[in-house]
Amino acid sequence: MSHTINFQQAGEQTKAVHAGEYPDPATNASAPNIVMSTTYVVDAGTTFSVEGLEENEKWIYTRWGNPTIRQLEEKLAVLEEAETAVAFASGMAAISALLLHCLKAGDHAVVSDVAYAALSETTNEMIPALNIGITKVDTSDPDAVRAALQPNTRLVYVETPCNPLLRLTDIEAVATLAHNAGALLAVDSTFATPAATKPLLLGADFVIHSLTKYLGGHGDALGGVILGRKADLTPLRKKTAIRLGGTLSPFNAWLILRGIATFPIRMRVHQENALAVAAYLEQHPKVKQVVYPGLPSHPQYDLARRQMHNFSGILTFRTEDGPAVARRLAEKLRIIHYAVSLGHHRSLVFYLSSRELLQTSFHFSTPEQLASWNAFAGDGIFRLSVGLEDARDLIADLEQAIRD
Ligand SMILES: *Cc1c(COP(=O)(O)O)cnc(C)c1O
Numbered sequence: 001m002s003h004t005i006n007f008q009q010a011g012e013q014t015k016a017v018h019a020g021e022y023p024d025p026a027t028n029a030s031a032p033n034i035v036m037s038t039t040y041v042v043d044a045g046t047t048f049s050v051e052g053l054e055e056n057e058k059w060i061y062t063r064w065g066n067p068t069i070r071q072l073e074e075k076l077a078v079l080e081e082a083e084t085a086v087a088f089a090s091g092m093a094a095i096s097a098l099l100l101h102c103l104k105a106g107d108h109a110v111v112s113d114v115a116y117a118a119l120s121e122t123t124n125e126m127i128p129a130l131n132i133g134i135t136k137v138d139t140s141d142p143d144a145v146r147a148a149l150q151p152n153t154r155l156v157y158v159e160t161p162c163n164p165l166l167r168l169t170d171i172e173a174v175a176t177l178a179h180n181a182g183a184l185l186a187v188d189s190t191f192a193t194p195a196a197t198k199p200l201l202l203g204a205d206f207v208i209h210s211l212t213k214y215l216g217g218h219g220d221a222l223g224g225v226i227l228g229r230k231a232d233l234t235p236l237r238k239k240t241a242i243r244l245g246g247t248l249s250p251f252n253a254w255l256i257l258r259g260i261a262t263f264p265i266r267m268r269v270h271q272e273n274a275l276a277v278a279a280y281l282e283q284h285p286k287v288k289q290v291v292y293p294g295l296p297s298h299p300q301y302d303l304a305r306r307q308m309h310n311f312s313g314i315l316t317f318r319t320e321d322g323p324a325v326a327r328r329l330a331e332k333l334r335i336i337h338y339a340v341s342l343g344h345h346r347s348l349v350f351y352l353s354s355r356e357l358l359q360t361s362f363h364f365s366t367p368e369q370l371a372s373w374n375a376f377a378g379d380g381i382f383r384l385s386v387g388l389e390d391a392r393d394l395i396a397d398l399e400q401a402i403r404d
Helices: 011-016 067-078 093-103 117-126 142-148 171-180 231-242 249-258 265-280 301-309 321-331 353-362 367-377 392-404
Strands: 084-087 108-112 131-139 153-159 184-188 204-209 224-228 288-290 316-321 346-353 382-383
Touching: 011 067, 011 265, 067 224, 067 249, 084 093, 084 231, 093 117, 093 184, 093 204, 108 117, 108 184, 117 131, 117 153, 117 301, 117 353, 131 142, 142 171, 142 321, 153 171, 153 231, 171 184, 171 224, 224 301, 231 392, 265 288, 265 316, 265 392, 301 353, 316 321, 316 367, 321 346, 321 392, 346 353, 367 382
Parallel strands: 108 131, 108 153, 153 184, 184 204
Antiparallel strands: 084 224, 204 224, 288 316, 316 382, 346 382
């Protein structure tokens, strides 16, 4: 049997099952083995510095490279149609390695003013303390991105749909702006996933995923990845990934590899369930607003339809007196877990108070930025990650818990 599949012609589900996976050469085992070894027996004269490390060299030390992690990287590169991928211990390990790879003292970056909280907090203080300038703008407005670009801008960093607002950024438009200014574009595509959007095909230079979310999909393994061109990622792997050491555990790589086998199938059901739950919430008398890219009421529905081939499974909603409803949900929900995180097979819901987030994570500098926040979130939102349970059970669970 030959194990080479032409993935350029294969469908998404065939890629998800087969890419990066080969029968074990020692045993012919059909499923991938986990290689947990941290070190490998090598020949005398083997290099001791990662500087001398060649691509596809023998395995030497797992922080430098590991067969199970490499299988996951190959699968992710095929799914995202990227030249290559570097896996990390978490999404934040990937993001911090990317920032330190792209930016040095004296450089400047433009960053989405609303994005994953830990990225927002890192770029509020830690990165500026390295004498790297950061301008936060609403990247859903290309004019705001254009106005923020400076001669020393090296990176534009966006998240679309962004956490937690589900506001979108037009990747093609922002890629053109960034490139015209001599900057690279990084897109955190965790919410969209490769089932919805392939940012590299729209002009982005780097794609980031928290593998903890939809790609792993089962809430049992942290992981992260950066995808892009070999010319960028080979030095990133050597200089930033291997030295900062945010290496993915091979066991987590194996769990995520296994999770991805069903990824396209899961995304279809996440979308179908999210549409059903969003439609239910939109007509609920206690619900003031529902934001979901798959609803015609989303203010960027046209962009969502153009840029997302799957609307994914995350929605937000608002009610009167959010904190009181949050207490009811935490006490009364039976199926949906009141918990942070998203993209798991289990449904998760969590209340995010605007007052808290605007203090800790998101610092706005213009009235337009605040107005856009208010339009999407008001005084606070419930973020609901719609899982793979039956939609009617999720709706019944919400119905009995939202009721007074
Ligand atoms: C969760 C998340 C991250 C961080 O990923 P971790 O694996 O928790 O470190 C980054 N970006 C987005 C959009 C996320 O949802």
